[in-house]
Amino acid sequence: MALLLVLFLANILTLSQGSSQPAHVHRQIHLLRPQSGAGGDLVPGLSCLSWRLGVETNNIIGWKTIPQECEGYVGHYMLGKQYRKDSKAVADEAFLYAQSLKLPRDGKDVWIFDVDETTLSNLPYYAEHGFGVEPYNATLFNKWVMEGKAPALPESLKLYKKLLSLGIKAVFITGRAEDQRSITATNLKKVGFHSWEKLILKESSYSGKTSVGYKSNERKKLEKNGYKIVGNIGDQWSDLLGTYTGNRTFKLPDPMYYIS
Amino acid sequence: MALLLVLFLANILTLSQGSSQPAHVHRQIHLLRPQSGAGGDLVPGLSCLSWRLGVETNNIIGWKTIPQECEGYVGHYMLGKQYRKDSKAVADEAFLYAQSLKLPRDGKDVWIFDVDETTLSNLPYYAEHGFGVEPYNATLFNKWVMEGKAPALPESLKLYKKLLSLGIKAVFITGRAEDQRSITATNLKKVGFHSWEKLILKESSYSGKTSVGYKSNERKKLEKNGYKIVGNIGDQWSDLLGTYTGNRTFKLPDPMYYIS
Numbered sequence: 098m099a100l101l102l103v104l105f106l107a108n109i110l111t112l113s114q115g116s117s118q119p120a121h122v123h124r125q126i127h128l129l130r131p132q133s134g135a136g137g138d139l140v141p142g143l144s145c146l147s148w149r150l151g152v153e154t155n156n157i158i159g160w161k162t163i164p165q166e167c168e169g170y171v172g173h174y175m176l177g178k179q180y181r182k183d184s185k186a187v188a189d190e191a192f193l194y195a196q197s198l199k200l201p202r203d204g205k206d207v208w209i210f211d212v213d214e215t216t217l218s219n220l221p222y223y224a225e226h227g228f229g230v231e232p233y234n235a236t237l238f239n240k241w242v243m244e245g246k247a248p249a250l251p252e253s254l255k256l257y258k259k260l261l262s263l264g265i266k267a268v269f270i271t272g273r274a275e276d277q278r279s280i281t282a283t284n285l286k287k288v289g290f291h292s293w294e295k296l297i298l299k300e301s302s303y304s305g306k307t308s309v310g311y312k313s314n315e316r317k318k319l320e321k322n323g324y325k326i327v328g329n330i331g332d333q334w335s336d337l338l339g340t341y342t343g344n345r346t347f348k349l350p351d352p353m354y355y356i357s
Numbered sequence: 358m359a360l361l362l363v364l365f366l367a368n369i370l371t372l373s374q375g376s377s378q379p380a381h382v383h384r385q386i387h388l389l390r391p392q393s394g395a396g397g398d399l400v401p402g403l404s405c406l407s408w409r410l411g412v413e414t415n416n417i418i419g420w421k422t423i424p425q426e427c428e429g430y431v432g433h434y435m436l437g438k439q440y441r442k443d444s445k446a447v448a449d450e451a452f453l454y455a456q457s458l459k460l461p462r463d464g465k466d467v468w469i470f471d472v473d474e475t476t477l478s479n480l481p482y483y484a485e486h487g488f489g490v491e492p493y494n495a496t497l498f499n500k501w502v503m504e505g506k507a508p509a510l511p512e513s514l515k516l517y518k519k520l521l522s523l524g525i526k527a528v529f530i531t532g533r534a535e536d537q538r539s540i541t542a543t544n545l546k547k548v549g550f551h552s553w554e555k556l557i558l559k560e561s562s563y564s565g566k567t568s569v570g571y572k573s574n575e576r577k578k579l580e581k582n583g584y585k586i587v588g589n590i591g592d593q594w595s596d597l598l599g600t601y602t603g604n605r606t607f608k609l610p611d612p613m614y615y616i617s
Contacts, residue, residue: 144439144442144443144446146439146442146443147439147442147443147445147446148446150410150413150443150446150610151443151446151447151450153410153413153414154413154414154447154608155608156446156447156450156451156607156608157446157450179404179406179407182404182406182407183404183406183407183410183411185407186404186407186408186410186411186416186417187411187414187416190411190416190417191416347416348414348415348416350410
């Protein structure tokens with residue numbers, strides 16, 4: 098775990114500085130290895146790479162914890178450069194799409210952002226809790242949320258700023274509860290998400306309902322109120338499926354937890 | 358390209374024998390490499406791993422060819438073990454799901470299979486055409502199809518057999534044209550897909566329509582005729598999106614081409 102901590106510190110530096118290593122470092126990767134590298138089969142028959150792809154493509158659903166054998170793999174992925182690169186590829190594609198739109202600039206075009214693992218990163222928390230290998234602990238997680246110390250996801254922050262510059266307004270829809278409104282707003286502003294059209298948190302009336310149902314209903318209300326959802330980005334498929342999903346959706350990586 | 362050919366021959370052997378290397382070979386993978394291996398950044402700013410993830414998650418859409426810089430990466434992926442493992446993870450998940458269903462065994466439960474890169478593999482063709490780096494050439498590709506020599510995708514064939522054993526019937530819906538019916542049927546049977554409820558090919562009336570539209574309409578007809586689509590598997594998101602998609606969908610990997 099010592100190496101993971103070193104990587105984590107390196108990652109935190111990258112998160113805050115927004116810098117990346119020079120190109121010559123990238124070129125040291127062995128170009129002709131037939132096998133995709135980090136992690137791999139820790140147990141015969143189980144490929145953590147295939148598990149992660151299965152999760153990201155919504156083939157593997159309804160899981161409560163990551164496979165025990167994949168803790169090291171997921172940890173390295175999250176703390177290494179690939180998570181950042183994968184996030185950048187999504188954000189870049191989202192901006193290319195947004196840029197291609199002919200927008201009326203009537204103040205009604207909105208982009209839906211999820212919060213956790215989309216705009217705010219809980220990696221400092223998950224790095225101390227096995228990257229999803231421990232079952233979700235609401236008490237501990239909410240304690241972390243109430244500290245208001247979650248860093249921004251750097252590529253999402255860049256996307257947010259670029260979308261605002263196109264005249265698109267941000268709407269945050271999060272599974273966080275109403276009683277976390279103040280700390281969530283403070284945390285978002287502190288790390289650079291300074292303005293939004295709406296910050297929608299999960300009211301208690303939705304308790305027991307799925308995230309897909311809650312988020313679909315909130316998006317429906319937006320559309321009924323005259324907003325046009327031009328884009329929608331989240332780390333969970335439940336952010337992107339259902340109804341009123343928006344004109345195009347973007348799935349950020351998250352191999353640490355699953356929300357239905 | 359010599360190494361690619363060796364890998365290709367090794368892969369063909371794996372395809373026909375259904376064997377895999379012993380576990381100790383897998384364990385030679387460096388477990389602590391922070392960077393996912395094969396391919397990687399050939400051009401600063403472009404990660405072929407991120408590009409592939411973006412494609413598989415439907416973030417990167419509407420592309421005509423793979424990035425030139427990723428030809429080697431995609432080739433190694435397709436001919437190496439990871440493509441097979443990723444396919445196995447999808448097929449295993451699909452079977453777990455199917456097994457969990459309480460089916461009436463009334464002969465009306467069907468599973469939709471796409472053909473190209475889902476049940477039949479065109480890898481021998483694509484290996485000679487840059488793994489998607491060359492623009493699609495209908496003349497050459499149709500010539501290959503008419504040879505009827507496409508091997509089965511081994512994990513899909515296993516899934517097909519297991520689904521039949523559960524009393525689920527197979528329906529193939531393919532973008533191949535009606536005039537390829539005979540060779541497609543022959544090819545499917547030759548490699549082990551011996552029976553089906555329907556083999557649906559694209560009629561000329563659909564020409565110019567999207568695959569999503571064509572496939573949605575054919576699935577609608579099935580449901581109107583009393584069939585229940587319990588599952589749906591394909592390598593393209595256009596196989597799985599639209600309407601009447603089925604109770605659950607499964608996305609097989611395909612980083613070589615995109616069909617909308």
